[in-house]
Amino acid sequence: DGGITQSPKYLFRKEGQNVTLSCEQNLNHDAMYWYRQDPGQGLRLIYYSQIVNDFQKGDIAEGYSVSREKKESFPLTVTSAQKNPTAFYLCASRDRGHYGNQPQHFGDGTRLSIL
Amino acid sequence: EDQVTQSPEALRLQEGESSSLNCSYTVSGLRGLFWYRQDPGKGPEFLFTLYSAGEEKEKERLKATLTKKESFLHITAPKPEDSATYLCAVQAKNQAGTALIFGKGTTLSVSS
Numbered sequence: 001d002g003g004i005t006q007s008p009k010y011l012f013r014k015e016g017q018n019v020t021l022s023c024e025q026n027l028n029h030d031a032m033y034w035y036r037q038d039p040g041q042g043l044r045l046i047y048y049s050q051i052v053n054d055f056q057k058g059d060i061a062e063g064y065s066v067s068r069e070k071k072e073s074f075p076l077t078v079t080s081a082q083k084n085p086t087a088f089y090l091c092a093s094r095d096r097g098h099y100g101n102q103p104q105h106f107g108d109g110t111r112l113s114i115l
Numbered sequence: 116e117d118q119v120t121q122s123p124e125a126l127r128l129q130e131g132e133s134s135s136l137n138c139s140y141t142v143s144g145l146r147g148l149f150w151y152r153q154d155p156g157k158g159p160e161f162l163f164t165l166y167s168a169g170e171e172k173e174k175e176r177l178k179a180t181l182t183k184k185e186s187f188l189h190i191t192a193p194k195p196e197d198s199a200t201y202l203c204a205v206q207a208k209n210q211a212g213t214a215l216i217f218g219k220g221t222t223l224s225v226s227s
Contacts, residue, residue, distance in 0.1 A: 006158075033214065042119070042217035043159075043202075058214065090158050101147035101166065101206055104215060106158035 002027045004107035006091050011112045013078065013085060021076045021110045023091035032074035033092040033104060036060060043090065049074055050096075078112060086113050117142045117207045121218035128193055128225050136188040136201055136221045144208030148186050149215065150179050151202040159202055193225045 004025045013019045025032065031050045035043040045058030049068040063082025068074055074093075078085045088111050092104040120139045128134055140148065147166050151159035163172040165181040172179045176197065178189040188201055200222045204215040 004158075035217075040219065042219045043204075043215075045214050048214055092158075101164070103147075103149050103161045103164050105161060106151075108158045109156070111156075 004091060004093055004105060006089075006107035006110050008110060009108070011110055012115045013112060014115050016080045018077055018079050019112070021078070021089055021091075021112070023074045023076065023107060025072055025074075025091075025093045025107075027093055027095070027105065028071070029093035029105075030071070030096045031094045032068070033094070034058075034064075034066065034074070034076045035090045035092065037088040037090055037109075046076065046089075088112075117205070117216050119203055119205055119216050119218035121201075121203050121221050123221060124219070125222045126224070128190075128223065130194055130225055130227045131192045133189070133191045133193070135190070136223070138186040138188070138203030138218055139184060140186070140203075140205045140216075141184075142205050142207040142216070146206040146208045148181055149204045149206070150186070150188055151204065153200045153202055153220070162201075190223070193223070195225050195227050198223055198225045 007022045033048045034046040037043050044060050046064050047066040049055035052071050055066050055068050065077045088109050090109045091107045094104045095102045122137045147164050150162040153159045163179040168183045170181050176191050180187050200220045202220045204217045
């Protein structure tokens with residue numbers, strides 16, 4: 001089945017540690033996105049990529065980094081500079097489509113907590 | 116500024132009690148409005164896309180409608196399995212990278 005796989009499902013970070021969240025898709029989508037979801041807030045965009053080897057900052061990119069070396073993979077690193085990393089992280093992908101208004105499809109998320 | 120507001124924040128219904136969820140939006144040119152369903156601990160599941168005012172989409176007990184200022188998600192004779200958080204998102208024509216702007220969601224609880 002085609003879909004988006006995020007791993008791990010749960011992740012714990014120690015003080016001063018960088019951690020990497022995995023996102024893999026087999027939908028052959030060009031665009032991929034990372035969102036952060038906090039209780040009582042809407043999804044907020046961290047980074048997005050429309051094509052391999054290219055990505056742009058979203059609204060809350062500080063303390064995060066990404067890479068897009070392959071079409072199917074878009075890992076997110078939460079660095080030690082991110083002082084409030086506890087959240088639910090969601091990865092999404094989208095087919096570009098002719099009019100650029102195709103829906104985004106999401107993985108099942110990674111919940112990151114501080115030890 | 117482009118934004119999306121959903122109401123109510125929470126809604127409790129009895130099984131079979133129909134109701135509507137509201138999504139108000141302000142964008143400088145709408146490219147698309149999207150409804151998602153999110154279960155606890157899961158990612159959002161795509162439900163509908165609406166592109167222009169007057170458009171309607173249906174799926175089982177759900178019906179989504181769109182005007183120039185807002186969208187409604189009508190739930191007819193809901194069942195307990197319809198309990199979830201429903202998210203509304205818009206894509207604005209001037210939004211770089213075709214990113215979506217999300218509302219905070221409406222959490223629906225349906226009791227039997």
